[in-house]
Amino acid sequence: MRVLLVEDDEILGDAVKTHVHRQGHAVDWALSRDEAEASLAAATYDLVLLDLRLPDGSGLDILNALRARRCEMPVIIMTAHDQVSDRIAGLNAGADDYLVKPVDLGELQARIHAVSRRYGTHKLPALTVKDLSIYPSERRVAGADGAEIQLSSREWAVLDRLIARKRAIVSKGQIEEALYAFGAEVESNTVEVYVSRLRRKLGKDAIETVRGVGYRISSDAN
Incomplete structure (x- = not known):
């Protein structure tokens, strides 16, 4: 798969990118909302790993824009926002799954597999x-x-x-x-x-x- 990682924390982003790449996936890493939107305009992705709190806006705005275009690209939210209301907002906006930081990389991989089975060639x-x-x-x-x-x-x-x-x-x-x-x-x-x-x-x-x-x-x- 080709994965877009949207994460402004450089330590976490590097760890996630390295782990997902080692599973055989191509990974593009955007550190801001602007970079993420530019990447989405330039390439076709099989999955987005999306942080909500970005330096230039909210990840929810990216998700809302995707769903407004009727884009069914799977999205897994990764965020430090652990309130139930935040999870509900993310899922209601069209996220396929939700992980609270700190992210366990093994669990992330399991969630990626679970989401991928519901999309693309896995259907x-x-x-x-x-x-x-x-x-x-x-x-x-x-x-x-x-x-x-x-x-x-x-x-x-x-x-x-x-x-x-x-x-x-x-x-x-x-x-x-x-x-x-x-x-x-x-x-x-x-x-x-x-x-x-x-x-x-x-x-x-x-x-x-x-x-x-x-x-x-x-x-x-x-």
Whole structure:
């Protein structure tokens, strides 16, 4: 997933960014409301981790703006505001979950997994690609013999992008968005490397190349 972290506390922000990145997600970190809004305008995110008290405004304003645009992007609030009224305000504004600081990183990861199961590719039913069975909600792939095929977090990031647009072509840039945060050094052959790894594990015909355009999951997928 590509995650936007909105947090002005540099110590906490660095810890959260590092932890989430180690789980295989691309993380952009905004330290203010203005930076967060600029990031949301420039990229597509799978999840927002949102602090409420920012130096130039309230995180609730960001959340309200997203929901006013009918954007269903999942949002987890992380804040020192521990009053019940604050939690109610955040949830009523459209937050999917709420964590009170200090944030336990293990619990944060569990909450991210829980929210992700309700959105995006994790809402998709199982699909078959030739002899493979793919279960997005469980992040599991089984071969013809039923044995599980292990994929890394980044391999899942690529596969998620492809199965989310099962009948469409996904450009190299769209796949890079799932793998890299702003400012990260993008190697020219990264997408090709991960597509090659997936083909070795899933079969060479599982992912089709549309030369000069991008990639798509096999047209046999159903």
